[in-house]
Amino acid sequence: MRPQKTFFQELGSAAALFSDGDWIESKDQDSSGNIRLIQLADIGDGSFINKSNRFMNIETAKRLNCTFLKKGDILIARMPDPLGRCCIFPFDEHEKYVTVVDIAVLRLKENYDNSYVKHLINTPQIRHEISIQSTGTTRTRITRKKLEKLRVPLPPLAEQQKIAAILDAADSLRQKDQQLVERYTALSQSLFLEMFGDPVTNPMGWKTAKLKEVCNKITDGTHHSPELIEFGIPYVTAKHVKDYGLDFHAKATYVSQQDHDEIYKRCSPEYGDVLYIKDGATTGIACINTFKSPISLLSSLALIKPNRLTINNYYLCYWLNHKGIKEKLIKEYMSGAAIQRYTLAKINEFIVTLPPTTLQNQFAERIQLIEAQKQQAQRSLEKSEALFNSLLQRAYTGELTAKMAA
Secondary structure (H helix, E strand, C coil): CCCCHHHEEEHHHHEEEEEECECCCHHHCCCCCCEEEECHHHECCCCECCCCCEEECHHHHHHCCCCCCCCCCEEEECCCCCCCCEEECCCCCCCCEEEECCEEEEEECCCCCHHHHHHHHCCHHHHHHHHHHCECCCCCECCHHHHHHCEEECCCHHHHHHHHHHHHHHHHHHHHHHHHHHHHHHHHHHHHHHHHCCCCCCCCCCEEEEHHHCEEEEEECECCCCCCECCCEEEECHHHEECCEECCHHHCCEECHHHHHHHHCCCCCCCCCEEEECECCCCCCEEECCCCCCCEEECCEEEEEECCCCCCHHHHHHHHHCHHHHHHHHHHHCCCCCCCECCHHHHHHCEEEECCHHHHHHHHHHHHHHHHHHHHHHHHHHHHHHHHHHHHHHHHHCHHHHHHHC
């Protein structure tokens, strides 16, 4: 279902101002200046991130005839990632902020709601259209003129405000859920550091060993892609391994018993084993296998079976997921690689710190309590994300307010 055609207008028709940011070179910046330079890193997918820390002075800003941002302006990223994401500028200081050329500034006329338009631009339908209109291969971007020409549903102001209120409430719910997940993540990381210190510098002087010396087996999944079927034996790949745990059922894949039996001969995951992404964009993420029944693995995953007398599986998982360890392993074992990948031979050689097993086991007991709460929060986040995305789709089609009016 599409919105009423009479509501479709070019996005530029809603603009009191629609301009590119300013062309500001390094020589124009001044760390002691009082004009903040808003950059792509500040533009979140629906929210302002407030991350950058670049400045210029007022004299340079006026000499370059910069456009000063106003509270309520919509900032649209003309480069990834994702391309076309937008947010509302939140600050109201006069002549204190400008932005770079790769961000478009949309200042709406009085009869348009900026929250509605922000949500509208971030819908999958408009994001898809932006992708179609983009140019470039290595540096994809969309021009501001093409953004102006986007055909978008712009109903009367009262309806825009109703839609925006619903979407704002749903967005607030998912943000609260996301913050709760992040707090549990921070608590887990804090507990690890409190008990073991920085695993990179090893300030407590724990013993070290090669990973192969403290594991009963290190292997990987099948190197041949089996035929997927609707139901069967769970087939776990890199897309299922998250730093918050194994997330299989959202994108479940299955193989036949026959294919599983063949894979299982060399790769036999058991409950509590560590699954580790060894190649691809998400290389370096580890999680615990929570399946109590048999599963099959793809070759993008390493199967690590810790010797529990020497190293606890939860300790190993958090050691592998530590940001500093990830960076260290990339530097030492993936240097110069064109493709992000660890071979099994290199994984075997990882040098891991070994606190006393009693301390590792204490950590595992405490971390499982935290993870149980985090998984509940993660499930709540997935539900609120699904609700928000559903409402976003229905807002674009006009179905959201149509049902309210019925």
